[in-house]
Amino acid sequence: MKTIRNIALLVAGALLISLASCDKSRVYEQSKPLGALWSKDSLARFEVNIDDTLSTHSVYVTLRNASTYPYSNVYLFVTTVAPSGAFVRDTMECVLADESGRWLGKGFSKYWDGRFAMRKNVKFPEKGVYSFTIQQGMRLEELPGIHDVGIRIERVKSK
Numbered sequence: 001m002k003t004i005r006n007i008a009l010l011v012a013g014a015l016l017i018s019l020a021s022c023d024k025s026r027v028y029e030q031s032k033p034l035g036a037l038w039s040k041d042s043l044a045r046f047e048v049n050i051d052d053t054l055s056t057h058s059v060y061v062t063l064r065n066a067s068t069y070p071y072s073n074v075y076l077f078v079t080t081v082a083p084s085g086a087f088v089r090d091t092m093e094c095v096l097a098d099e100s101g102r103w104l105g106k107g108f109s110k111y112w113d114g115r116f117a118m119r120k121n122v123k124f125p126e127k128g129v130y131s132f133t134i135q136q137g138m139r140l141e142e143l144p145g146i147h148d149v150g151i152r153i154e155r156v157k158s159k
Helices: 002-021
Strands: 026-033 037-039 044-050 057-066 073-081 087-095 106-108 111-122 128-136 142-144 146-155
Antiparallel strands (some): 026 146, 057 146, 073 128
């Protein structure tokens, strides 16, 4: 019985490793928990070291919302700072639910995960550390129901 359990654990571990290694296009992915309320003053900051200035990339914002989130969308302010100090500030609308109130993204019951394109098919012009800062842009001082926010950068597959 103990041998079967050990074999099952080895198989499960190998499966997890193989699933994680399948995502070869991912350059960076990180998310930060926000707690029960996302304050207007609370900034989620991500530092990403970019070495590849030749490949094309897509940058996504990831969100996890609770099914109790009171709106169908969320506005974000995203600031990107290059290693040289040059920066760009974008305003994004992330649609979390359709017109009928059905949650979009992946999930069920209590939590829903969404991925929203910020920039597609771009090349990073400089090597070094890029800073991405995300702030909620809703008209509330404290926004309930958004539990995590993150950044994902993928290398675009060449055709």
